[in-house]
Amino acid sequence: MKAGASRQDQRWETETVDQDRNDRRGQRRSVPGNSWRTLDTSAAGFHSRGTVVVVAVVVIVVVLIARLMQIQLVKGDSLSASAAEQRTSQVNLLASRGQILDRDGRELAYTMKASMIVAHPASLPTYMADRYRLDPRTEDNPDGALPPDEQLEEIITELPAMLDGDTEAVKEDDLREALTSEDTYRRLVTNVDPDIAEKITQRWPELVAEPQDIRQYPNGAVGANIIGKYGWVADGVEGGQYGLELSADAGLQGKDGSYTADFSNGVIIPGTVRDQHPAVDGNTYELTIDTDAQTFVQQQVQQAKEKSGAESASAVVLDAKTGEVIAMATSDTINPMGDLQQQVDQGKEFTNRAVESAFEPGSVAKVMTAAAAIEEGKTTPDEVLQVPGSIDLAGVTVKDAWDHGVVSYTTTGVFGKSSNVGTLMLAQRVGEEKFSEYLDRFGIGQATNLGLPAETAGYVPDLAQWSGGTFANLPIGQGMSMSLLQMTSIYQALANDGVRITPSLIRSETTADGTEIPQAEPEKTTVVSPATARTVVDMFRAINQDDPTGVQEGTAPGAGIEGYQTSGKTGTAQQIDPETKAYSNSNYWITYAGIAPADDPRFVVGIMLDNPQRSSDGSGGQSAAPLFHDIGSWLLDHYNVPLSATEAPRLILEAQ
Template sequence: MPRKSATTQRSQQHGEPARGPHTAPAPQKQITGKRAYWLGIAFLAVAALLIGRLFWVQVIIGDDLREQANDQRSRTYVDRARRGEIVDRDGNKMAYTMQARSLTVSPVQLRSELKEQQELQMRVDGLSNEDIAAQVDARVEDVLRTMANEIPGMIGDGEVVSDTPANTATAEPTTKVGQVSAKEILDKLHADSSYEVLVRNVDPDVAARVAETFHGIAADHQDIRQYPNGAVGENIIGKVSMDGQGQFGLEASRDADLTGIDGRSTEDVSAGGQSIPGSLRDVVPAVGGSRIELTIDLDLQTYVQQALEQAKANSLAKEAQAVVLDAHTGEVLAMANTDAINPNGDIEQQIKKGKDFENPSVSHPFEPGSVAKVITAAAAIDQGLTDPFEVHQVPGSIDMAGITVRDAWEHGVMPYTTAGIFGKSSNVGTLQLAQRLGEERYADYLNRFGIGQSTGIELPNESSGLLPVLEQWSGGTFANLPIGQGMSWTALQMASVYQALANDGERIQPRIIASITGPDGEPIPQEEPEHTRVVSEQAARTTVDMFRSAFQEDPAGINNGTAQGNTLEGYQFSGKTGTAQKVNPDTGAYSQSAYWITFAGIAPANDPRFVVAVMLDEPQRGVLHGGSGGQSAAPVFKQIAGWLLNRENVPLSPPAEPYRLQGE
């Protein structure tokens, strides 16, 4: 048996493995230790990076990321406030809002999402990448054309005008409903924009079905402003824009009251667009607009507009205006003009025909003519300078500061009473009385009657008219103003002058808003109209009674007035005719052929209830059928006053003695 070496014996004694005489020692432990060391270093480095990243994400930019995440999944919804109603004095609606929807889309986003959907579907169908790239655009176009053709049919009775199929990329859109055509919709779907309105004024239920049927179509809330009376009262009411903002009339001037406050809410949605239950928050309910009740009488407004349109057509006038006031409150019962636009019709075509949204009764002043003589009459009586029965020696002309003024008819010196001066509308006699007053006192009465001042009515674009200040009066100014030339009034100002006299000498600021009711049903306080004492009660009553002379009829022609033939059996009327020369724009002088024809009157004269002011711009003949009725606006006054007295069952006037207009 071979003998073991001493080395082998020592190794076995100490438990070490035996080694062959020629085997080198293996560095296993050393290699394993180094690997573990570097792995540990790498692990610590990665852990440090992850911890640093986690710290960065959660601590440094955590708030920003949370906000971005919230923005991505949260949706804020706006609940549009219902615009307030506008009604007449009896609650009849003149403007109100009906809810509808607008179909909207983001064309760029829609096409991108449709492309993703089609690519995914083609991959599911097993198409290759090359086939997908070749077909995806055509498939998206198919979807767009299908949408364009089917949407008009879904919102109404679509009429297909071609048999061209709508499900191929080469098909042309053919369906049209009213003004909504498939081609217009397709053009908008192709638009390079982030927002397009496909169709407006869609029924909410129909809009919801369209939105459910087609990906990417939204049914946005839309309010449709309704004007049930068409052109009647539109000069007062005005109109709102497509965005629901007031553009004209009360819709513009009272936009803040009518608009209300939109509501808002926030809700989270999933990636697929579904609402996440329990995530609704920050709910702020909408607050509707206020309800405005006008002093306007809708039936009267309708009648007056019809009467004016007929008068314009009969007389061939350029335009006509009329204002009706309550004699004792100054409330506007009607304010009408011709060529009022119908907001429910084709606006562009109507504008081409000369119609508009303007309200010239408050914005277009004119020279009033002899209607203004009532101020001279009331002032002279109020100052005790004359009475209706005084006889004046009135020549055919008068010279004032180098200006010669004549009456409308040739005559020598005539013994006209004060009542006769105004009943027959003598310019010379009026200026004789104005001279008794003097410039300063006459200017004071003009101020009391509100001439040259805005009335303060709650309507936009009111003109204050034109009145030169006393310091700027030239020699001829005082020869023109008392006979209604050289100053300008609006139809509302003209009515306001006569309202002051009908109301026992107290002018009340005209108002057109009766009340405003907030969305909570509580009335919103309004400023009280201003009251101005113009003349004494006795002077006002005397003046109103004296101006009955304008309506007098005398077969002999001695005691007849300028409005003869326009009385209403059983009633006393008081008023004044007017004819004012217009300025020729080419010469700057008064025209001898172009006139404003005016009339202002009170009904009934014995117990005033209504004031009516009428203006015709350049009538060529009478206002009655066939151009009859004389060159006067008095017949229009008679029509309106008669309609009111009959409807309101106003008691008949007691018999009254006519005035003596000419002395011995």
């Protein structure tokens, strides 16, 4: 710049120099043949590029806004619901199964909380592989996962030790078979302490601890034929399997509850609990059973079966005035707390023969013929009948069990000696139609509806179906069948002034909140008058009467109980031969039913031995009378029943 130049000239020179520099730079970037390298530095070029950028940004924003609107306005509800579903769970609340108690409130069955360890074998390899990949076990990470094969072997070899006797033995072979199967669900072990189950699943997350209610039967086999058992009835489903556990399952099981909540990392989000339905525990059933009596009677029945060589033995004890079942025992009753399969292999049974099995009662049923004859005024206890050794009815000849000519038996003696011929002579006086009415009043052919499953109604032919020989069988206890409970109920009616009360087993049912559910009153049927009932009971004291000469002796003097008057009846009924389909001459049902004390009845005891080879005490003959003596003596002592005020009067069985 020249000295003295004006400011305007200086500015012009500067601008000229800058313009020349720019022109030269533009020329260098516009070398021929390299036009692709030319930059448009003009204002229009800059404007064009800015427009493109702005448009691109606007498009992106518009797309984002559209997507956002789609998510919020179109799919918002479904996505929100899906998200909520992923964090929302329904939690089930298990109801506790109700208790079963005896008449004094002692526990016969109750529920204990436990856990069972389960696995999903089909998905185990994948799960184990993922766990090993994400968290391998190293020296620095001793709690990490082993390779799948080693993980599996670790479970198989170490799980039994972790149980530490908390449950039944778990065999390695069983675990290996279960864990390597293709099943989607397998139970590995049940009845595990919840604390131990938690330790197991913490160590092996691939195993699952599920809550489990363990049914406890503190008395083992005692009363198991009545109480039954609770357990698996289908895959993943538990319920009553037999006995009262089955028949009262709906009341015992209660009602499961639930609630819904949102979870985050396995923890409930505060304030999200909703739709709450509390679990309602099952009802408590108090039975009429006396645990002490049930224990004793069950022991005696088992011993009688073994001593007599019988196929089985059963006994029922009823309260004479109320019809309540005090005890109901069968031999070879299974212990629900033991190894069931092993017990079945040993001959133990789930069944309750006292209500499920029907048999022909034999002479023990003659008491109905006696009651009908007395009630209808066809005879008196002291009437003397000339009883021949046999009798013909409609072409059927019936004999007594021993050969004899005409004998002068009193009506009392006919039954005290158990004469078939004398019984049918009296039945003829009653007549078929009237006799059929008495069978109905005594409940023959009718289930008692005691409340246990599989109860038999027994069988008696309708009057219209009777043939010529039917009336030659029914009055002496053949040609009909009944359960032991029904047979015992016949004698309960006579011990209760002629009123038969339907046997009952459940005293009360109470809900979890303490509300008692009313029980239906047992049905009452007047069978005979109080006077007739008293007369028949007194007549049947003859069965237990002894006599050194044998003339005035009944069929079961061994059933008598010292210090008490007793009344009862023996029975022997031919079984059906499975091959010939006719009555067998070697296989018998041996029965006994008795009342104690006879002068003021408290208990009625019914007994049945299936084809015994000896008496119930192992002695000669085939009699259940000794078992009645032992059970009756214990009951009278246990309940502090006063001795009879007087000895039973001597009865005349055979007129001299």
